[in-house]
Amino acid sequence: MKFKTLVRPLLVATAAVGATAVAQPAAKPSPEGVATAAQNVIIDRALLTAFKALPSRFEDAKNPITxxxxxxxxxxxxxxxxxxxxxxxxxxxxxxxxxxxxxxxxxxxxxxxxxxxxxxxxxxxxxxxxxxxxxxxxxxxxxxxxxxxxxxxxxxxxxxxxxxxxxxxxxxxxxxxxxxxxxxxxxxxxxxxxxxxxxxxxxxTPSRFDKFLGGDDKALTQVEKAGLKTFLDQGCQTCHYGPALGGSLQKLGLVVPYQAKDQGRFDLTKKESDRMVFRVPTLRNVAKTGPWFHDGSITELQTAVKLMAQHQLGKQLTDTDAKQILAFLDSLTGELPKGYIAKPKLPPSGPKTPKPDPT
Amino acid sequence: MKFKTLVRPLLVATAAVGATAVAQPAAKPSPEGVATAAQNVIIDRALLTAFKALPSRFEDAKNPITxxxxxxxxxxxxxxxxxxxxxxxxxxxxxxxxxxxxxxxxxxxxxxxxxxxxxxxxxxxxxxxxxxxxxxxxxxxxxxxxxxxxxxxxxxxxxxxxxxxxxxxxxxxxxxxxxxxxxxxxxxxxxxxxxxxxxxxxxxTPSRFDKFLGGDDKALTQVEKAGLKTFLDQGCQTCHYGPALGGSLQKLGLVVPYQAKDQGRFDLTKKESDRMVFRVPTLRNVAKTGPWFHDGSITELQTAVKLMAQHQLGKQLTDTDAKQILAFLDSLTGELPKGYIAKPKLPPSGPKTPKPDPT
CATH class of the missing domain: 1.10.760.10 (Cytochrome c-like domain)
Known part of the structure; x- marks a missing residue:
């Protein structure tokens, strides 16, 4: 998946509908600058039920945490x-x-x-x-x-x-x-x-977005809210939902096929219905976890955002819309749990502990 | 939203990709009959994590059930x-x-x-x-x-x-x-x-699909499994997920705009981002709950299925694929809770109880 995919002509599906089509936020001209667009943005909180705030930890009854x-x-x-x-x-x-x-x-x-x-x-x-x-x-x-x-x-x-x-x-x-x-x-x-x-x-890694989900309207900046609004308008939450904004299996190229050697879950199961099925990546900390996509081939997050809109939703994002979404994604960068990051003291090897094997 | 919407020419997005496109299950010719297609269908259970079996009831801590x-x-x-x-x-x-x-x-x-x-x-x-x-x-x-x-x-x-x-x-x-x-x-x-x-x-209303989710592979017939496979292949679960296979807010016309007088949540909030946003209907018992769509304008479930594929995913379903999906949807018809259906004995009115007011 190289950059050529992004610039190849995309016959946007909405073009077929004609002049009588219902106006779509995606189709309307975006303001010239991200900052200009971000005046007095109000998010409809009912749309946020697609997401969930992070829990303090992810419990599982089959493995009780001690x-x-x-x-x-x-x-x-x-x-x-x-x-x-x-x-x-x-x-x-x-x-x-x-x-x-x-x-x-x-x-x-x-x-x-x-x-x-x-x-x-x-x-x-x-x-x-x-x-x-x-x-x-x-x-x-x-x-x-x-x-x-x-x-x-x-x-x-x-x-x-x-x-x-x-x-x-x-x-x-x-x-x-x-x-x-x-x-x-x-x-x-x-x-x-x-x-x-x-x-x-x-x-x-709870972030300002969790505070926002909890009801604190000021936890996101106006630009971030504008990005969240664009994110919701485009329909990104159809796949990026839940506490991790991702994590279920979906077909990469749901609307416009995505060409890649790696066929995803198909390569594991050999079932036709698994072709190009991948786990949807979490958007938590996504601004920090590049390069992106399953093969790490995408080095600009803005490119990743545009490719997703194209292949999953058949839409061409403007640069302004993509930049607004990037601003929202920044709000998903969370706090790392300081107590767990440093390497702990490890128990010393015994006499029978194997030696490194470089073969 | 009348039938003409279904027959108007749809420029399928995948048509833009050309001959080198990755083969898509949607695009490959379907077998002539639903029954023929339904030989030895194996469902990849990892794809089922989008769904959840119904609980015995839907609890809410804010309203404890007694x-x-x-x-x-x-x-x-x-x-x-x-x-x-x-x-x-x-x-x-x-x-x-x-x-x-x-x-x-x-x-x-x-x-x-x-x-x-x-x-x-x-x-x-x-x-x-x-x-x-x-x-x-x-x-x-x-x-x-x-x-x-x-x-x-x-x-x-x-x-x-x-x-x-x-x-x-x-x-x-x-x-x-x-x-x-x-x-x-x-x-x-x-x-x-x-x-x-x-x-x-x-x-x-638990159905055979819940037994299937619970691990019973024989709870669905081969034709129903073929339909489930098609449902998953097309990406219907991107909106119809969870225990009710639906229930969150989404834009009707995510890929191809949907024309209707009723603008959904926009009519309530007057926010542009809520235009054409509706709650995704549950697919539980959907075969029994027609006519379909928010205005009840669709009288054939097969038409509803095809319109959804078109407007939400930019895809044209074949009759065979649509019929397979209908077979799967039948498996979502559940058992009604017998103990609750009949009208209970109601307490008699008192002397001050208002009379009917036809005005």
């Missing part, structure tokens, strides 16, 4: 001993200091191998209804198991090898016992995933 | 004494025996006046994020207050008059006392709305 589990999950999240060459942790590609991403098109894994898709942010990922770009994991716990064993990511040879590594580190054995009390053999790959999941469920 | 409140609400729902001429109840237009609607384009109110919009079903309405076609009420309790006082509907002159009527009926005074214990003056218009809302929160 302080012990969160602390264990945090250590595991930062521990490079979960990778074959002990040079990669979850945090390598989903860096908590940089809004949960690495800001690369695709990430560098074991032996500098490049992954096929852009690393999605871990922040607010508990608000997705499905995980990975192709939705191949149902929840964070299931997701956590993937990259550790993926040969082009952390490349551990097997779940058993991961468990043996953890068991060789006495501090971890104690932490697993505390996190999963009453279990005869608490150090399992499933429990490791539960601990990481419990930690990730804490990673929410 | 048996007393539900029974009171049920009586009020059926009581024609809440209308000026004592000839209309909530059930007149939202008939529980006929899937919560009256099957008329628009309903007949006080003095045979016609309403402006089609009566939406009361079943599963607790699953909407907003109430009325234009979303002017935030919840069922707020909604219940509207039609009683609307001059073209039940036409009661004031909330005070409603309260005085209720207070004149001794059996109701007792029922309000039991439903709102500890309140010094429990017969209020707000409490009346709470009782009706509590009753309506029970009105859910």
């Amino acid at each position: 302080a012990e589990k969160v602390e264990l999950g945090r250590m595991l999240y930062f521990d490079t001993r979960l990778s074959k060459n002990q040079d990669l942790s979850c945090n390598s590609c989903h860096d908590l200091n940089t809004f949960g991403v690495d800001n690369k098109p695709t990430s560098t894994g074991h032996k500098k191998q490049l992954g096929g898709r852009n690393s999605p942010t871990v922040y607010n990922a508990g608000g997705h209804t499905t995980q990975f770009w192709d939705g191949r994991a149902a929840n964070l716990e299931e997701q956590a198991k993937g990259p550790i064993l993926n040969p082009v990511e952390m490349a551990m040879p097997s779940a058993d090898h991961v468990v043996a590594t953890i068991k060789s580190i006495p501090g971890y054995v104690t932490a697993f016992q505390k996190s999963f009390p009453g279990e005869a053999d608490p150090v399992t790959y499933d429990n490791l995933a539960k601990a990481i999941g419990a930690f990730e469920r804490q990673l929410v | 048996a007393e409140k539900v029974e009171l609400g049920r009586m009020l729902y059926f009581d024609t004494r809440l209308s000026k001429n004592q000839d209309l109840s909530c059930n007149s237009c939202h008939d529980l025996n006929t899937f919560g609607v009256d099957n008329k384009p628009t309903s007949t109110g006080h003095k045979k006046q016609l309403g402006g919009r089609n009566s939406p079903t009361v079943y599963n309405a607790g699953g909407h994020t907003t109430q009325f076609w234009d979303g002017r009420a935030a919840n069922l309790e707020e909604q219940a207050k509207g039609p009683i006082l609307n001059p073209v509907e039940m036409a009661m002159p004031s909330a005070d008059h409603v309260v005085a009527t209720i207070k004149s009926i001794p059996g109701y005074v007792t029922a309000f006392q039991k439903s709102f214990p500890g309140e010094a003056d429990p017969v209020t218009y707000d409490n009346l709305a709470k009782a009706i809302g509590a009753f309506e929160r029970q009105l859910v």
